Amino acid sequence: MVQTDILIIGAGPVGLFAIFEAGLLKMRCHLVDYLPQVGGQLSEIYPKKPIYDIPGYPSVLAQELIDNLLKQAEPFKPEFTLGERIEQLEKIKECEFVATTNMGKKITSKVVVIAGGLGCFEPRKPEVSGLEKFENGKGVNYMILDPEKYRNQKMIIAGGGDSALDWSIFLSDVCSELYLVHRSESFRGAPDSVNKVMKLAEQGKIKLLLNTNILSVNGKDKLEEVELIHSKTQEKTQIKTDHLIPLFGLSPKLGPIEHWGLNLDKNAIEVNTEDYSTNIPGIYAIGDINTYKNKLKLILCGFHEAALMSHSAYKYMNPGIKYTMKYTTVQGVNEF
Secondary structure, three states, X not given: OEEEEEEXXXXXXXXXXXXXXXXXXXXXXXXXXXXXOOOHHHHHOOOOOEEOOEOOEOOEEHHHXXXXXXXXXXHHOOEEEEOOOEEXXXXXXXXEEEEEEOOOOEEEEEEEEEOOOOOEXXXXXXXXXXXXXXXXXXXXXXXXXXXXXXXXXXXXXXXXXXXXXXXXXXXXXXXXXXEEEOOOOOOOOOHHHHXXXXXXXXXXXXXXXXXXXXXXXXXXXXXXXXXXXXXXXXXXXXXXXXXXXXXXXXXXXXXXXXXOOOOEEOOEXXXXXXOOEOOOOOEEEOHHHEEOOOOOOOHHHHHHHHHHHHHHHHHHHOOOOOOOOOOHHHHOOOOO
């Protein structure tokens, strides 16, 4: 079981900055995110998009901002659980929460901070009957956490965006047999990636099937075969495979959070703007996932919320202990 001072749900920019603010107050953080890497939307959806409203940066690329936030958090030695999401959250008593991920990992903390952006980004799944039968380690996955898991394995990747293209390129030297299935003749990804995939297809390292959709999945205890259909000719093809990875993008959903007893307004968590606390003492919500009067969904507003939350969390964890804030220009940044 993992133990920490603050459990932060969400490893986007606001969650990452909260590490720094909490660290200044000597509070350790453990972050959990369903995505396989930190950065939230910035890293997953638009890593090369310039951002213009971060103080001190006339322009900064989304991924560069994430990299800098990680570097800023390094002195405080944060821990991460990636590729998992919190399914259950239980308050045992004051300053004691137990969270359980979808993989069964348990994390105890004194405070919980929900910094999940627009919610838990869940994969868009193709409408294929029986697909769920082969999820959870039985052959169907919607993200790739450990590429080595697929070495010398047969794989089908489905999709036409950057993720499908980039993983096809990377795994072409890992898998024993790799198919890239796409429902159209044109791709949505970067032209350079498209060109690389086409060259690998010419070399026989990728078997490219265009105008093709997944029709069915079959197997006993695990995935064994995927049936495909050509959208123009209606010709059906059965392919023996060990893995199917549909990469059709992500959609934000509130997910298990809606069952934790928090006051909600549509798909957002209501908070007290004095410190961004929720109706449950010890649970805070910062960033795009919270709501209040005149709320602005801006990264810099999330940074402000993280700062106020951290000071409130310190008081909650240390009742009766007086704390005098000192500026970083005076005290510096001391490592744990």
